[in-house]
Amino acid sequence: MRCNSGASKSGRQRRKKKSVDPSSFIMKRLEETGRLHFFYHSPLSSLPIRDVTGRHKSEPHIEKNAENYCVKCLQENIVGLLKSKGKYLFLFTRCMKRGTPHFDKRYVVGYIVKDRWLRRSHRSKTHFAIQGRTKLVSFENAFPLAQLRPRTWRFLRFGRLTPAETNRLLRKFGNAPSILRRCVRAVGALQKSPRNVRKYE
Numbered sequence: 001m002r003c004n005s006g007a008s009k010s011g012r013q014r015r016k017k018k019s020v021d022p023s024s025f026i027m028k029r030l031e032e033t034g035r036l037h038f039f040y041h042s043p044l045s046s047l048p049i050r051d052v053t054g055r056h057k058s059e060p061h062i063e064k065n066a067e068n069y070c071v072k073c074l075q076e077n078i079v080g081l082l083k084s085k086g087k088y089l090f091l092f093t094r095c096m097k098r099g100t101p102h103f104d105k106r107y108v109v110g111y112i113v114k115d116r117w118l119r120r121s122h123r124s125k126t127h128f129a130i131q132g133r134t135k136l137v138s139f140e141n142a143f144p145l146a147q148l149r150p151r152t153w154r155f156l157r158f159g160r161l162t163p164a165e166t167n168r169l170l171r172k173f174g175n176a177p178s179i180l181r182r183c184v185r186a187v188g189a190l191q192k193s194p195r196n197v198r199k200y201e
Helices: 075-082 163-174 180-192 194-200
Strands: 031-039 086-094 106-113 116-122 125-131 134-136 158-161
Touching: 031 075, 031 163, 075 086, 075 125, 086 158, 086 163, 106 163, 134 180, 158 163
Parallel strands: 031 086
Antiparallel strands: 031 158, 086 106, 106 134, 116 125
């Protein structure tokens, strides 16, 4: 799925999107809720990292503990979280690493806490990013999306979570060790050479 960086066409004209007012962002007195947010997994790694080499993805930009940091993707979901009292952006992906028991299954693999918002720019167009404390877990400790959304898990790209769903995810991740640093190193290795990622498997 490619990120849409422009407005859709209607006839010969483009529909103008309403500008987003950051004053509508809610950053205090947050509630224990959040949103789901999809990203493409690297088929070269058994770690839950973005597809750096195949689709050349830059999000989630875990190097900066952020989502939509470099480019906008599913921006409506990011803005929706910023405008809500939700506290968490839960990241999920479809495991593309062949030869593992997790291949072709979807998992929620961690979250970014909505600590701050950033105004970013890509190709002279402004968008917004979420940045904050980040936790990533291994596929072994991840939450199967089918257990959370049994009807829509195959085609879901983003969505709002209820407090009960958020609590289930947080309880699952609570005692699981974070592998964020390991994932960041793996992303850096992939950017240099696909062979380098093996040392972080």
